[in-house]
Amino acid sequence: MIPRSRKALHLVADFVRTPSVGRSVGALLAGAFLLLLLVNVATFVMIGRTAQVNDSIEDAQQMRRAARTVLIAVIDAETAQRGFLLTGRPQYLQPYEAARQTLEPALEILHRGDADAELRAPIERLQTAVNAKMAEMDSTLALARQGRIGPAIQIVRSDRGRQLMDSIRSDIDTFDQLKSVRIAHRVETSERLGAITIVINTLAAVLVLVMGAISAWLVRRYVMEMQAAREALDAANASLEDKVRERTGELTRANEEIQRFAYIVSHDLRAPLVNVMGYTSELEQAGRTIDKAIARAEAERDVDPEVVQAVREDVPEAIGFIRASTTKMDRLINAILKLSREGRRTLAIETLDMTVMAQGIADSVRHQTEAADAEILVGELPPIDSDRLSMEQIFGNLIDNAVKYLDAGRPGRIEISGEDVPGGWIVYRIADNGRGVAPRDHERIFELFRRAGRQDRTGEGLGLAFVRNSVRRLGGQIDLESELGKGSTFLLKFPKRLVLPDSGAAL
Structure with missing residues (x-):
């Protein structure tokens, strides 16, 4: 496993070190991939931040609606209170109770801003004013249920309720203004983040297109170079085929010349060899004749011993060597002729x-x-x-x-x-x-x-x-x-x- 990993690393290193269109296109594709990855990360971050801003805008809008709900509920409760005080009819108490039930969840929504120091003061003032206003209305209604309408109306005429309502309206307006400014700022931030996201994606798209265009240009240039190289190779192959045919013809002619030369040499060598072999036979015949003459001379005891040795030993030995050599040479010539004939034979x-x-x-x-x-x-x-x-x-x-x-x-x-x-x-x-x-x-x-x-x-x-x-x-x-x-x-x-x-x- 380790040798394979090393081999793979060597191949990658060679690919990186060797300039080629593959390396260039690979680098561009890697760059495009990294760019898209960065754009995706940036887009993800921007979308997350935009979502957070939009959530804060939605929360602010909810708090603004809750503040308006508090004001409307207090006004509805005050209207129901005065209707009950003037008529004494119980049906006027139903809107009052409905208004009280609406106030509690609305005030809970407003208290989400307690963590914000800037919002905490108006929320607390609003809560105090609302509590005081509701306590004032509860006291008048309690007196009215006891039949003490006069003291109840006297409390209404004391102008305390109007002051509390003015304070509630003032606190709600202050809260609403703060929220309006923040909402406007957050909307602007959201729009800016959206614009940045669009710009990033647009730039990324442009860069990807540029990289794609460069890759296409590189591939086109590579294809053109390959086409040119192929044409050059075809031309070289064509000329090479001509050269091969020419050289093959030259080699064939040279081989034929060598074969003809071998045949001629072998044929020409055979003629003197035949003469040597013929004269060797004549020498053998002459030797036998001389041997007979030597035998007659020996009978007359008039022969030199050295002559006898030369005739009967040295000459036959020399003739034997000549005959063995000519026989071997004849076999060699026959072999050369065989090779020559085989080389000239049509298959x-x-x-x-x-x-x-x-x-x-x-x-x-x-x-x-x-x-x-x-x-x-x-x-x-x-x-x-x-x-x-x-x-x-x-x-x-x-x-x-x-x-x-x-x-x-x-x-x-x-x-x-x-x-x-x-x-x-x-x-x-x-x-x-x-x-x-x-x-x-x-x-x-x-x-x-x-x-x-x-x-x-x-x-x-x-x-x-x-x-x-x-x-x-x-x-x-x-x-x-x-x-x-x-x-x-x-x-x-x-x-x-x-x-x-x-x-x-x-x-």
């Missing part, structure tokens, strides 16, 4: 049943495997569209090599298998439990005229070089997995279908 594509082909090659060397106490196991091989002769030569050489270099110390086992691999390729394996190849010789054995390990088998070091050349002509590759003393595995990788050039020339 023919056909669908090959590789299982049948490999089994046929294995059957052709059965006498060798039986003599070596070995077996060849051919698995189910995937078919391929390729050149039959080349595939037969490749598999034939590799199977022949595997049989030739088996380990005499254990029963031989050669396995041939294959499989399809992704990408339109086929891999064949030829594995043995023979001598194996040391790691330092894995590449060397594919070189021309090079061999590895004990040289106790006939050969000129051309087989694997021929195999690799043929594999490459078929568009494939050959690899070796081997360990000395444990066996070898040759891996052949070919395209599932060989595609020849348009000209039909050999690959």
Whole structure:
């Protein structure tokens, strides 16, 4: 988990350090996100403050209405009091009681402002005046119920009630003015907060649009640069294809020249080699004739011993060395000619049943495997569209090599298998439990005229070089997995279908 986190951090660090349109657009998007986040926070704060201001405005309006309710209730109570005093009818007491019930909740609302020092004084004065006014009206009504109308009217005429009403009106006006000023101030604050919220959101919207425009411009520039780069790449690819075709033609011509040169050289070398071999035979015949003459001379006891040794030992030995060398040179020339002819041969594509082909090659060397106490196991091989002769030569050489270099110390086992691999390729394996190849010789054995390990088998070091050349002509590759003393595995990788050039020339 920790290595993955470190890898992620390294990737992020590389992304941040490397200038690119992705980094620029990412930075702009991150900036837009942060801006929107800040705007949302600011809007949330502004809305909260606006809500608080609006709540305080609503509370102030409620208190103003409560003050007016107190005044109206006192006036209603005074009207009901005077109606009862003048008529004595009980129905006038109902509005009075209703007014008293209205006063208490209204005064409770007003007392919310007690915490405010500026409002506390008018509220307390109003409460005192209302209590006094209601006590005055209660006393007159009590006298009237007792039938003492005169003293009750006398209290009314004392002008005390009017003074209390004037005080109530004055206190309510003072309270109302204070609240009106505060309400106006809070309305102004609410409007200002709303305007600030609108300005912030407008600026944020403008900045987001600007960032969006910059991002669009960056993306457009990036797309244009990509288009230009693509056009340049297309042009480069077009010129590269022309160069590849030109170089391929040059290589093909050079390869053909090399093959022709090898053929000519091999052909020209064969003529003097044939002469050497012919004269060697004549020397052998002359040696036999001289030997007969020496034999007759020996009978007459008139021969130098050194002459006898030269004729019977030195000359045959020299002729033997000449014949062995010419024979080896003849094999080398034949191998070179084989490579030259194979390189100039036109390939023919056909669908090959590789299982049948490999089994046929294995059957052709059965006498060798039986003599070596070995077996060849051919698995189910995937078919391929390729050149039959080349595939037969490749598999034939590799199977022949595997049989030739088996380990005499254990029963031989050669396995041939294959499989399809992704990408339109086929891999064949030829594995043995023979001598194996040391790691330092894995590449060397594919070189021309090079061999590895004990040289106790006939050969000129051309087989694997021929195999690799043929594999490459078929568009494939050959690899070796081997360990000395444990066996070898040759891996052949070919395209599932060989595609020849348009000209039909050999690959």
